[in-house]
Amino acid sequence: MKNKMLATMITLILVILLAGAIAIIVIYKMDHTSANNGPSIDKVVESSVDVPEITTNLKNNNFIKIALKIETDSKKAKKELEKRDFQVKDAVIDELSETSSEDLDSKEGKQKFLNNLKKTVDQYMQNGKIVKIYITSYVVQ
Structure with missing residues (x-):
């Protein structure tokens, strides 16, 4: 027992x-x-750069007004990207000049534009990298 x-x-x-x-x-x-x-929204905001509205022609002679927010992986990368604003604007204009309004009509087309832009801008970066690019304003006429 x-x-x-x-x-x-x-x-x-x-x-x-x-x-x-x-x-x-x-x-x-x-x-x-x-x-x-993933990072908190505060971390995203403190490592992001606003690209003010850009107006330019598209491939098919329409024009676009677009504003972007670019998220980097660090504050150091953010500071570098702020200094490279002219290169970013140039990359946006170059990419849009090869894009038609029909390309931007679909979600996939916008994503392709953003991916191509991310690759281009990422090549400029020496202190960090681009995490994501967001479209914050967008008008095609």
């Missing part, structure tokens, strides 16, 4: 320890998952 009680207590303690270990692992994994969801 005493051996049965001892075996039951040891089994019960092992079950409790196992449940505790599983709970700790689950909590640890949840913390890392939520931490890897």
Whole structure:
């Protein structure tokens, strides 16, 4: 009887320890998952540069007014990008001159434009990289 009680207590303690270990692992994994969801909006804003509205011709002789926000990976990259504003504007104008209004009508067309622009601007960067480019204003006529 005493051996049965001892075996039951040891089994019960092992079950409790196992449940505790599983709970700790689950909590640890949840913390890392939520931490890897990306930077906070404050971090995004403090490492982003606004490109003021640019008006230029498109490939098919329509014209566009567009404003952008470029997110970098650090404050240092942001400062560099602010100094390179003339190169960014030139890249935007060059890319748009090869794009028609029909290309920009679709979500895929806008994304292609943004991806091409990101590659071009990223080539200028020496202290960091471009994370994402957002269209903040857009009018085609």
